[in-house]
Every structure is written in C-alpha cells, then in structure tokens.
Amino acid sequence: MWRFVTAACKKRGVAPWPLVRRSLKLQPRLKPLEDRRLLSVTLVDTVPAVPYVGTPVIWTAKSRGHGAHALYRFSVEMPNGQFQVVRDFDPGSSIAWDPMQEGTYEIRCDVKTSYSARKSEAVTKSYTAQTRVVGNVAVVSSMANPLVALYSAPPSPGSSMYVQFAQQGPTLNWRNTSPLPIVAGESTNFIVAGMLPNTTYLMRHVLSDGAVSAPLSFTTGSLPTNVQFPTFTVRQTPAVGTDLTQNIIFHAGINKGKAQLNTVNTVATDLNGSVVWYYDPVANGFRGYAQNLEPGGTVMMLGGTPTAVAGGYDRLRQVDLAGNTLRETNINAVNARLAAMHQPKILDFDHEAKLLPNGDTVVIGSTPKIVNYKGRATRFIGDEVIVLDQNLQPVWVWNAFRWLNTNRLGFDHPIPADWLHANSVSYSPQDGNLLVSLRTQDWGIKIDYANGTGDGHILWKLGAGGNFTPISNSTQPWFSHQHDMHYINNDTVLVFDDGNTRQAADPTAHSRGQEWILNEQNMTATLVVNADLGNYSSFLGSSEMLPNGNLAFTSGGLLDGTGQSIEVLPTGTTVYVQQMSELEYRSYFEKSLYSAGILDS
Secondary structure, three states: OEOOOEEOOOOOOOOOOOOOOOOOOOOOOEOOOOOHHHOEEEOOOOOOOOOEOOOOEEEEEEOOOOOOOOEEEEEEEOOOOOEEEEEEEEOOOEEEEOEOOOEEEEEEEEEEOOOOOOOOEEEEEEEEEEOOOOOOOOEEEEOOOOOEEEEEEOOOOOOEEEEEEEEOOOOOOOEEOOOEEOOOOOOEEEEEEOOOOOOEEEEEEEEOOOOEOOOEEEEOOOOOOOOEOOOEEEEEOOOOOOOOOOOEEEEEEOOOOOOOOOEOOEEEEEOOOOEEEEOOOOOOOOOEEEEEEEOOOEEEEEEEEEOOOOOEEEEEEEEEOOOOEEEEEEHHHHHHHHHHOOOOOOOOEEOOEEEOOOOOEEEEEEEEEEEEEOOEEEEEEEEEEEEEOOOOOEEEEEEHHHHOOOOOOOOOOOOHHHOOOEEEEEEOOOOOOEEEEEHHHOEEEEEOOHHHOOOOOEEEEEOOOOOOEEEOOOOOOOOOOOEEEEEOOOOEEEEEEOOHHHHHHOOOOOOEEEEEEEEOOOOEEEEEEEEEOOOOOOOOOEEEEOOOOOEEEEEOOOOOOOEEEEEEOOOOOEEEEEEEOOOEEEEEEEOOOOOOOOOOO
C-alpha cells in the first residue's frame, strides 16, 4: 500500500511544454528546475472530482529532447523522505497510482534516452489525497475489484490497529487483516479481501489496546463476466485432522499455451472451492502468473510479454490485494544494471520472485552461454539468481556457469537448452544463505549468500549424487525433477517430488510430498515424511507446512491439464483435496490473504 508519496519527470525542448490547467485545489505543484526548457510533465484528466484515499490517479509524462524512444521511471516519496521506485525505466509514459494514506505526496519521473544512458532528467509534482472519514466514524468503500473493500478508520489513539471482517449471520467467524501503524491525527486505511461474491460482511477495527469499534456492513459484488475463471472441485472433503484454520487456498495457476489475456489464474478459494479473491488480468493489463503471496497481503508476479524460456516473462510486478501495482521492473532495466556490474544479461524472469527478510527481492533469470560440449560449441541456457534492493536494482548476482559443471546433464533430461531449470529459491534462516532447486539436475544446492556478503560458492548439494547420505526406509528416497524446495526452520526442508525418474521406470509411480531434516555437520538427510499423493504431476508443484503440523502439496501438472491442492497428515495420509481446472504452478493454504503478522481473534 502506498502511504506517503510524490512524483516527477523531465525533458528537453526549445520551449516549455504547457501544463494542463487545473483547479487550484487539484493543480500539482511543479518544483523549480535548473532549466524548465528541458522537460514537461502533464497530469491527464483522470484526476478524481474529489481526490480521496484509495482513488487511482493516472500520471502522464511528456518529454522533449529524449528521442523517439524515451524511457520513464516513476517514483514516490516515502515517509523517510526517500523516493521508492514504482515502475523502473520503461517506454510507458503513464502510470496508475493509488494513494492509500491521506496527505501530500511527491511524485517523481525520471526520463532518459536509452537503458544504457547514464544521465537522466527529473521533475517532481505534488498531490494531496483526502481522507474519506468524516468525524469519528469509520467508512467502508467499494473498490474496482468487487470482492475487495476499503476500510477507512478515523484518527485513533495508540500505535497500531487491524480490521476484522466476518460474513453476516448467526455466528461470526472473524478474520483479521495485518495490523497497520496509526499516524497521529490521520485516518488508517485497509484493503479488505478474502470475501465471497454477493455476500454481506460486517467489519470493525481493533486498536492495539484491544478496543473494538462498532461494526459496519459491506456487500460484495458479482464476479465479472468479461474474464474467464477456472473451476474448482473438492475431490476429498475435510477429514479428521484437517487444519480447518487454514481455510483459504491461494492458487497460482498457469495457463500453458494460452494467449488469452482474459483468463484469471491468480485466484483464492475457500475449502468449498468458491472464489473469494482474484487478480484481474484485464483491468490491470497484465498477463502472467503469481509466484508468492507475501506477508501483509501483497503478491509477487511475473508477466508482461512471454519469452521463449518455459515460464519466462519480461516483467516483475508486486501488487496489493486491490490489484494496484506497488513496484515493477523489467529485464531491460535490470540488464542495464547487470552490465554495469559486469554480469551477463538475462533473457527473462522465470519461476521465482520472493521477498527476503530484509525487504529485498530474489528472482531467477535465464542466461545463455556458448560452451564447449562434447567437442562442439553449444548454446546452453543457465540461471542467474539475482537479489534486487527495495528500488528493484540488482545488488547481488549468482551465475550458475561460474559454479556448476556443464558436462553434467540431468538424467532423463539431457538438454543443454534446459541445463538446470532452477525453479525456487529459499532463504536459510540459520545462516542467511540461499537454497536453490535445480529441477533438471535433481538437486537442491545451498549457495553462499550470507545476507548479501557471500561469494556464491556452492556449500553443498542435496539429492542423488550430492553430498548428503539419506536416512530412510524407502528404497528410492531421493526426489527427482522436484519443485518448491524450501526451508521451514533452521534444518528442515520441504520438497514436492514430481518423481519423473521413478515414473519413467515404473508408470504406476506417483508424485510425493517430502519433509527432510538436514544435519550439516554429519551430512545426513533424514526423510521424515514421504507422502504418496495419489497422482503423478510431471511438472509444477509446491510444498507447505501448516500450523498444526500437517503438510500441503500441489500436484500442479496432472496429465489431464489440471492441478490439485492436497493436505496430508504427518503420517502421509491425505485429508483434503481441491482440484483446479487449469495447471497450477503453486498453491498455498492460508488463514487469510494477509499470510503473516496476523493477530488471532
């Protein structure tokens, strides 16, 4: 959510570019510049009649003297006085921005002639967002997404608050948003999401001292008819032991081979398979797929223009639950920075985008290289793990070609063009290093990240032919062509084992959900859960630990083109299954769409 912000842009020209006339109340304030003839910025006529919090504004930049292919970067000023990039350098000269806190913002636009250009010009403008609250009573407002509401609480005492919402009825089962800090004398505004269509809900805010406001009612709208939704079928209803507190499933679907912009694939359902939230690809003009639901209610997505690499797109975007873009970058902007760091360029972003504990973002990008393979110059596709700072600028890079042997091709997948197929990155809480899943190598490798100070060398390899001795009753303990390998604590790793190697030898073999406990001193890996998921997913998939100790896995690439979200007991017994009518990259069972930092009711 954007809270304290502002904007800017600039341009060359012979004469000043005229500003569009606005009423004094809405007219942006142009800061003095060294040479006004160099730039011009206009604010298009989409400024709302009343500039309320939660009402999007379109900012449009026009420049002179930067050529036919000028690039624009938009930023907003944060409470600490620093500008945060909303969208990095891009040919698009307009951006939609939604202020989520009352106050005066500075919006900045930088303009330059090319991605490699070192110099740019900039201008800032001011915009004041007004509160929706009158007096001391909260207000609930509709948003563009019919399943999402904006809850505006009046100025309140205390340090923080959160919002509770529940379906109206004889029994109120309250859900909580994440808490937000209270700014003295100002309203506090929440995006409330995770509601059924055409349903009345009660909402109230709760202060840090426990004081609760009187509830307000809000009725959601209908699902739009201009987009296509997947269908969801409950294949196994909740059995004894199901974690019923985790009763929302966040689905990151992926429409393989489909070019329709109007197909929804980032969506959440309840345990009945009913839609309670979605990201609208038409309204937001963004084709792609989600990577992760992040703490506090934001979503990391890859999208834009698909690339030749499987799962690859040219843009990375972080959005809030209203669908607003919070931050965005593209491979051209990132490649310009990589070149300055003397790192190889990437062809795309693919398979992973995730926040690290310090607020940086880790992504995977494919990178090509010509290597000598079997005596011939051969084009390989490898991977780079890139850490971006909070302005989406690369600050740390790991290049697989530096550390791995190109003569080793994965079993049953000997394709140089898909040498590694990295598909997940996980942060190690014990030592600040990174665990990278290499699908076509059948390995998870731990690389020396050390919270940004490491040199990237490989600390160990987990899997067949790696550095660990498996401890297991299974005759085939090791995973193959795995997905979503990640830490759940200092020494425990979850894996979705697609099981391609086992399936090639035995067509009746199924995919598995695994939990491994690693002893890095003795280099042993103990397989404590090895759940047969009852089907075979040749690709895609995810893994998750639930609060009650159950595990959840996604068999995302079933042979009929569907995916399943499956919950199992620690014994491996399946207790719940929901099927999506599309392929499913990942899915996660959640208590709410705010994921982390939620106060229990």
